[in-house]
Amino acid sequence: MKSRALLRLAAVAILGAGVGCGPEERRTEISVQRFFGECGAVYGRSTEVAAAEGECGIVTTLINRFAADNPDLDVDANVVAWPGYAQLTAQIAAGDPPDLVTMHQSVISDYQARGLLEPMDDLLRQAGVRPEDFTAAGRRGVSKGGAVYGLPWDTVGGLYHVNTGLFAQAGLMKDGKPVVPRSAEELLEHARRFKRATGRPYLIQSQVNDPATHVRNLYTYLLAQDAVVFPDPQHIRLRTPEARRVVELFRTLEREGLTTRNQDYPAATASFLNGEGGVFLTGTWMLGPFEEEARTPGRPLHDSYAVVPYPRLWGRQAAFVDGHAWVAPKRERSPEQRRALARFIGFMAGHNFDWSRTGHLPAFRSVVESPEFQALPHRSDIAPLATAGAPLPSFVQRQAAIEGMVGEELASAITGAKTVEEALRDAERRVNDLLSRL
Amino acid sequence: MKGLADRHRLTPLALAGLSLAALVMVAPLLWTVALSLKSNAELMRDSGTAFSAPYTLENYRAILQGSQVFSWLLNSLIVSLGTTLGVLALCSLAGYGFARLEFPGRRALFVLVLLGLAVPEQAVILPRHQLFADLGLHNSYPGLILPGLAAPFGVFFMAQYFRGIPRELDEAALLDGASRWTLFWKVLLPLTWPAQATLGVFTFLASWNDYWWPLISATRSDRFTLTVGLASSQMNYAQTSGLGYLMAQAVFAALPILIVYALFQKQIVGAMAGAAAR
The missing domain is CATH 3.40.190.10 (Periplasmic binding protein-like II)
Known part of the structure; x- marks a missing residue:
């Protein structure tokens, strides 16, 4: 009797372990880190991007929406205290930086010059995002030494x-x-x-x-x-x-x-x-x-x-x-993780209009010229900034x-x-x- | 001949002076509380509206509804209590050793410990961070607690306190057959309670308010302490568009500290007075 009960327990344990190791549990994990504040109380579970307001609300909802649309991925979203560079530097020093980070375009050269960022040309190509589609200001903001080091997200x-x-x-x-x-x-x-x-x-x-x-x-x-x-x-x-x-x-x-x-x-x-x-x-x-x-x-x-x-x-x-961008700190990544990052980048690029509701200018020409952007209050008046705007030289x-x-x-x-x-x-x-x- | 009560009675001038000083001390706190009870939109237009109704608890509601605020609170409590207990244990033992035990190199070692007072945290932050990274201690409670246990001031403070206790007590206990440990644990340590309270409160406060080390060691939001967590929940230009929320965060973070002061006020004042007299 006792041995039968033990056998049952063992069977349950093995089954449990088998379920735990099933293919549906082997999800690819990516870590994204951002500033813009924490507003989980209001937007913690929201995936309604169009209903979100403000920087924090929109970025939180976008990440939630991406996670919901990609159930095969495990998206670890970390919110850091503004502007988050002390933490990022510490993470890089500790050898454990996140996969993608929000960064001011004016800060990219500090990390890029030390070889801490990955050129994103390949990731962008994989994501179906073409740098030629960036606005002039956006492209200038993320281009360093002939390579693209980030997905520009706006112009400020x-x-x-x-x-x-x-x-x-x-x-x-x-x-x-x-x-x-x-x-x-x-x-x-x-x-x-x-x-x-x-x-x-x-x-x-x-x-x-x-x-x-x-x-x-x-x-x-x-x-x-x-x-x-x-x-x-x-x-x-x-x-x-x-x-x-x-x-x-x-x-x-x-x-x-x-x-x-x-x-x-x-x-x-x-x-x-x-x-x-x-x-x-x-x-x-x-x-x-x-x-x-x-x-x-x-x-x-x-x-x-x-x-x-x-x-x-x-x-x-x-x-x-200046502007905000998503950049990829250098670290080892599996091909699955790279594919997952490309999906995230493609998703964020595809929702550049939603981000532009914050007041920042879009980083994609097609969004700047779109009727829906031009219909937002005052946006047609300030749109020239996306063309005339320029950062400092990329080597500074x-x-x-x-x-x-x-x-x-x-x-x-x-x-x-x-x-x-x-x-x-x-x-x-x-x-x-x-x-x-x- | 004046009685004790008469001698302690304040003159109107001294009372007015002290009241004024108290007002200066408490004004920033009152200002913070008043701002925390106003809506962000009103404060963006004019912070002077803090002097008039309507008031709201909206900012506190927003904090309490924050997805992770209670886990940050718990993290802060664990880290602060862990650091405090560790410091009290280590500093008491070290203080006793330096004050009462004779061993080769005691003076030199004591001087070495005191030199730690002259080394600012910023000077050791890089090697410490690297060491903790190599040990895999970042984003862990030990990673947040261990650096706080190196407390040269605590060792000095406890050593001085132990030195102030008459040696006759040691001799009497040893004559009665007490071991060194019994002497420390049952005779001397209970006498250091005021110093323990002071050191404990100061350590707790310092650990609770610490921002720099948790900022770079706890980089995952589920390991943030309250200071880092609240900072992470601020948006840029929070002082403009979210001033009420910012002030509510300040009040919320200060509440446990105020409770500690309220509970241990007698010990703090007594120990400070004792330390000063000593």
Whole structure:
């Protein structure tokens, strides 16, 4: 009796083990790691991509949807604290990086230069994604040394967010569109006229603890003047007439009270939402919240919001942009895993429109030109950014650190703590010192 | 002749000064709590709305509904308690050894331990990370607890406390036939309770608030501690578009710490006063 029971137990165990080792259990595992926050409470199980809102909601739902559509794959999605590079570096050092990671395009060169990323040309080909279909900005952002190191997912850049109600008071509206300046002199003239008519500053700027704002302005207008900012990987060139022109303009705006002063990012955002200025210089990511305000009756921005790319003040139309991409850290992968990654990449590329609902510009020309994208609020106005937008040269490393240094010096010049010449000299010296140690 | 109560009574000026200082101390906390009770949309327009109704618990609801927040809380508790217990055990033993035992190289070894106070964590983070990677300890509780057990300050603190206990107690116990272990465990260790409480609370707080090591060691979200987990749930520009949620996270993360303070306030104050007098 006892031995029969033992036999039964053994049979159950063997059957159980057999079931555990069945073909349906041998799923290929891929690990994807991303930032954009964690919102499992709302979107943890959602696969309705069209119903998702915001960066976190859309990316969470997209990954859920991919996992649901591919039951033969085990998708391990990891959310890291913004921006996640400390963790990624640690994972690489420990020899256990994820298969795919979200990365700013401006950061790719830091990892690529050290041989830590896999060129993705083959994976993209396997996924049926052609780099020729990327937007100009997207392709520039992920191309390094003739190879493609990521799937570009969007283009992120600075925009002129306009309070059209106040612009109308200042006579700066024409045919329902804001009138933007076509030169530095015209910008000053518009700003003075705006202040006389409304009593408010023309520009709203986040100038405290926000080096990115200053740097975005400088790089954009240096690109417009075709200035060579980085002649080689070890040097930045800022003591130029082109750079002086840009910084002098923003210094004049500050000196004449034509811009808000001493505001950090939240304060500047609140100023714009409360109708305390004409133009807020911030990025694509705020389009959604501002559009929401424009739809809310009783709010200062109600029916009074427009957004356009930075106006051409010198040279040609240009914009300094960055973007997000999916990159593949170097590691050993089985052919099954590579096929699974290609499926993931193809899926994400195929849902680029869904991501563009965040406010960021799509990374695929076909999506930018699609009627559904053009039908989204303000998107047709800002679409030129996908063509005119350009990142720094692909060989420039440590772009985040450089942004911090240049931004600090620009803030000193614009607020008058240093002369323009001193600030540009100090910025150049600090950045060159950093780059010389690479 | 003034009585004790009279001597401890505060003058109106001192009371006003202390009240002002207390207000300065508590103002950031109150501000954080007030912001956490407001909607994100309202705060994006004007953080001054924190002074007026309506208030909402929406941000706390969002935290509690977070898919992993309770596992992060559990991870933090396991790591903090594990580190605290480990530090108390090791530092008590080491402190006793340095204070009471004679052995060759004792002074040199004590100096070596104290030198650990001068080495910042950042200086050893790379080799430590590599070592833990080689041992396969990342994304594990031991990986999060073990680095915290090297506590030179704790050793110094306990050694000083043991030195302050009269040696006559040792002699009496040894005369009564107690072993070294019995002397340590049954006679001296109970006398160090105030120091243990202080060291324990400080270690727990430091471990609870630790961000840097868990950030790079626990890279899988199911192994995040609360600090890293809450940071991971923030979106970029959280200070603008999710300020209320950000503040609710700060309050939520601080609650266990406040509970520890509330429960051990007497021991903390007593031990600090004792340590200062000593």
